Amino acid sequence: xxxxxxxxxxxxxxxxxxxxxxxxxxxxxxxxxxxxxxxxxxxxxxxxxxxxxxxxxxxxxxxxxxxxxxxxxxxxxxxxxxxxxxxxxxxxxxxxxxxxxxxxxxxxxxxxxxxxxxxxxxxxxxxxxxxxxxxxxxxxxxxxxxxxxxxxxxxxxxxxxxxxxxxxxxxxxxxxxxxxxxxxxxxxxxxxxxxxxxxxxxxxxxxxxxxxxxxxxxxxxxxxxxxxxxxxxxxxxxxxxxxxxxxxxxxxxxxxxxxxxxxxxxxxxxxxxxxxxxxxxxxxxxxxxxxxxxxxxxxxxxxxxxxxxxxxxxxxxxxxxxxxxxxxxxxxxxxxxxxxxxxxxxxxxxxxxxxxxxxxxxxxxxxxxxxxxxxxxxxxxxxxxxxxxxxxxxxxxxxxxxxxxxxxxxxxxxxxxxxxxxxxxxxxxxxxxxxxxxxxxxxxxxxxxxxxxxxxxxxxxxxxxxxx
RNA sequence: GCUCCGGUAGUAUAGUCCGGUCAAGUAUAACGGCCUCUCGAGCCGUGGACCCGGGUCCGAAUCCCGGCCGGAGCACCA
Numbered sequence: 001x002x003x004x005x006x007x008x009x010x011x012x013x014x015x016x017x018x019x020x021x022x023x024x025x026x027x028x029x030x031x032x033x034x035x036x037x038x039x040x041x042x043x044x045x046x047x048x049x050x051x052x053x054x055x056x057x058x059x060x061x062x063x064x065x066x067x068x069x070x071x072x073x074x075x076x077x078x079x080x081x082x083x084x085x086x087x088x089x090x091x092x093x094x095x096x097x098x099x100x101x102x103x104x105x106x107x108x109x110x111x112x113x114x115x116x117x118x119x120x121x122x123x124x125x126x127x128x129x130x131x132x133x134x135x136x137x138x139x140x141x142x143x144x145x146x147x148x149x150x151x152x153x154x155x156x157x158x159x160x161x162x163x164x165x166x167x168x169x170x171x172x173x174x175x176x177x178x179x180x181x182x183x184x185x186x187x188x189x190x191x192x193x194x195x196x197x198x199x200x201x202x203x204x205x206x207x208x209x210x211x212x213x214x215x216x217x218x219x220x221x222x223x224x225x226x227x228x229x230x231x232x233x234x235x236x237x238x239x240x241x242x243x244x245x246x247x248x249x250x251x252x253x254x255x256x257x258x259x260x261x262x263x264x265x266x267x268x269x270x271x272x273x274x275x276x277x278x279x280x281x282x283x284x285x286x287x288x289x290x291x292x293x294x295x296x297x298x299x300x301x302x303x304x305x306x307x308x309x310x311x312x313x314x315x316x317x318x319x320x321x322x323x324x325x326x327x328x329x330x331x332x333x334x335x336x337x338x339x340x341x342x343x344x345x346x347x348x349x350x351x352x353x354x355x356x357x358x359x360x361x362x363x364x365x366x367x368x369x370x371x372x373x374x375x376x377x378x379x380x381x382x383x384x385x386x387x388x389x390x391x392x393x394x395x396x397x398x399x400x401x402x403x404x405x406x407x408x409x410x411x412x413x414x415x416x417x418x419x420x421x422x423x424x425x426x427x428x429x430x431x432x433x434x435x436x437x438x439x440x441x442x443x444x445x446x447x448x449x450x451x452x453x454x455x456x457x458x459x460x461x462x463x464x465x466x467x468x
Numbered sequence: 469g470c471u472c473c474g475g476u477a478g479u480a481u482a483g484u485c486c487g488g489u490c491a492a493g494u495a496u497a498a499c500g501g502c503c504u505c506u507c508g509a510g511c512c513g514u515g516g517a518c519c520c521g522g523g524u525c526c527g528a529a530u531c532c533c534g535g536c537c538g539g540a541g542c543a544c545c546a
Contacts, residue, residue: 034545089544130544141471143542151544173546196472197541220474220539273481273495279474280539287480290496297509304506329504371505395505405505447506468508 001048003252003267003283004222004229010271011190011219013054022057024184025049029063030176032160033153037063039161044246048254052264060184062176063162069171070120072179072209073131073150077112081208082133082149084115086124096145099137105146119152119169126154133175135204147201149175178202182211193218193278220280224288227252249422249464260422261443261453261466266292285422289467296443296451296466301327301334304407305417305446307429309353311385312408314376317343317350318390323373337434339410341373348390351411353430358406359386367391368404371447375403407447409433416460419452431461 001009016023025046029037042061049056076082085092085104095102104112119129131150139145149172155165177198181189189199196218206213228234229252237243247255257267269291274281302325321341327334341350352370362368362378368388369375375398376388391397414430421427431446435454438444438461442454452463 028546031545034543085544127544139471141542143471148544153544170544172544177546193473193540195541195546198546200472218473218540225479270480275481277474277481278539281480284479284497287496293508300508302506302508325505329506330509369505373505399505405507407506445506445508447508449507451508 001045001254002229002231002234003224003227003254003257006052006254006267006271007219007222007274007276008190008192009049009052009054010268011276012188013052014268014272015188015190016057021187022185023054024186025056025059026177026180026184027059027061027063028173028177029061029160029162030170030172031153032155032170033158036158037161044255051254051258052267058184060180061162062171062180063160065176065180066163066167066169066171068183069150069176069179070169073171073175074113074116076133076149076205076208077116077131078109079208080109080134081205082131083107083112084119085130085132085146085148086115086128096137097142099145101137102146105132105134119150122168124152126152128152131175133201133205133208135201139200141197141200143197144201144204147174147204148172149205174198174201175205178205181214182206182209186214189214189216190276191216191218193220217276218278219276220278222274223280223282224252225282225284227285244424248424249420250424259453259455260464261296261451262288262292263295263443265295285467292466293451293468296445300443300445300451302329302445302447303337303435304409304432305419305429305449305452306353306355306407306409306414306431307419307427307449308356309409309414309430310356310359311411312352312354312359313385313387314341314350314352315347315379315387315389317341317348317374319343321373321393325372337432339413339432341410352408353411353414354386354406354408355429358404361404362386366404367398367401368406369395369398370408371405373408418460418462419446419449420455420462420464422465427465435461 013023027042073082083104085102087102087104092102118124129152130148132146133149135145135147137145150169151172152168153170155168159165199216203213223229234251234253238245243251246253247259249256249260266288270288323339325337326332327336343350359381362381364378364380366378367375374393375391377391379387379389409430409432413433415433415435417429417431419427436457438454438457440454440456443451444454445451450468451466453466454461454463456462
């Protein structure tokens with residue numbers, strides 16, 4: 001599932017909680033042929049829901065409920081509110097476009113009941129018969145007139161992954177979902193606007209049955225700039241090897257967002273803010289990031305990551321320095337990382353790793369500060385290293401001149417690290433050795449680089465970039 | 469083509485039902501500043517929008533008509 005599905009899920013769940021209602025998960029797996037359900041999806045949906053923090057109060061699987069649908073279909077037919085249509089689709093369409101009843105519609109209920117029995121007993125092959133629910137033939141939208149409710153599927157050829165070839169008559173969406181919404185006591189339906197006409201159709205069935213249709217809200221499509229949120233496109237992309245899997249960082253799937261350290265709380269907040277408007281929305285990633293950043297900033301520990309490292313040689317370091325770096329700038333109680341800078345030889349040399357980005361930006365004679373350590377003056381630089389000399393220790397010394405603060409890792413304290421970016425490219429570098437203690441799933445901030453989620457800690461650290 | 473929806477700053481949203489308090493609020497992004505031993509967070513400030521044209525009215529983002537643009541549906545899919 002992806003960000004597009006989040007709307008129905010989160011809003012339904014939120015409303016259910018807000019009004020002390022129930023949040024019901026229903027698997028609508030009534031098409032073993034065209035939309036053949038895959039067994040592994042049932043569980044991955046449950047997992048996504050759990051990750052989102054949406055606790056399911058009741059769960060139903062429609063492929064278990066065929067007898068129920070049969071029962072109501074029989075009632076509908078018996079009451080003359082539905083009929084078994086044997087017309088070839090083209091012929092039926094011609095009639096319905098002309099607001100004319102097809103011959104089957106005119107048959108008495110008893111004949112249709114007989115046809116219905118025959119349908120269930122395998123008397124029709126795929127495509128030969130369909131149950132239609134009666135509507136006004138005059139309805140301005142031809143698409144709602146006498147809509148199809150159940151059809152025959154050759155389940156010998158297309159077995160259902162859960163119930164195999166047990167049934168050959170399968171309900172369509174409007175019958176199954178329509179009946180279930182009432183039967184399960186649904187008070188609110190929140191779904192995409194592509195279902196608007198389905199509401200119009202189902203209301204006829206509700207009238208036949210003497211039921212009251214629930215409150216229905218139809219929201220517009222949700223897109224996010226640059227990401228594919230179409231399930232079929234995602235599946236196709238994976239099949240063609242374009243994406244590594246459902247969790248490829250370029251995708252807008254929950255799995256991908258989770259991998260990148262986007263929290264469910266951020267998604268929830270955003271979806272609730274977007275609301276239920278009927279027009280399409282195109283969210284920008286920045287928006288999601290900002291919700292996420294608010295959450296992460298308070299909870300993430302800070303570490304140093306040096307991308308594309310180059311050597312920094314500092315000369316004339318007068319003594320051994322001990323740096324104590326807080327895990328969180330506003331929360332010292334979270335603890336510290338500690339590193340020492342011990343000068344070697346007569347020239348007092350200490351070697352660090354700094355990012356090439358900083359190396360490129362510095363100029364000879366410039367004074368810069370190694371964060372929480374000491375101040376240095378750049379002497380010279382070349383393509384692979386920078387040489388500098390110790391100036392002073394106090395931060396106050398350079399504060400007034402607004403010296404650039406850079407992050408660093410002492411040579412010998414590095415831990416190989418790769419950060420996978422949102423475009424699936426990798427940024428190589430070294431993380432500070434304290435990162436060896438991190439556990440997968442931890443979301444941390446690499447200072448001056450961005451928030452990332454730890455994916456694996458082995459011979460090297462692999463993290464996924466969330467955002468700045 | 470037919471049947472429905474919808475159009476408020478870059479993005480998203482409030483206001484539209486029940487016209488005035490809307491010279492349009494909020495978030496985010498942008499810009500400027502403050503603060504901070506992160507390019508993160510926080511704080512202060514600036515700029516930025518009612519699709520167009522008519523009509524009704526003392527008064528319209530809000531009501532009416534027309535247009536334009538966008539979306540959805542028109543399956544024996546969900």
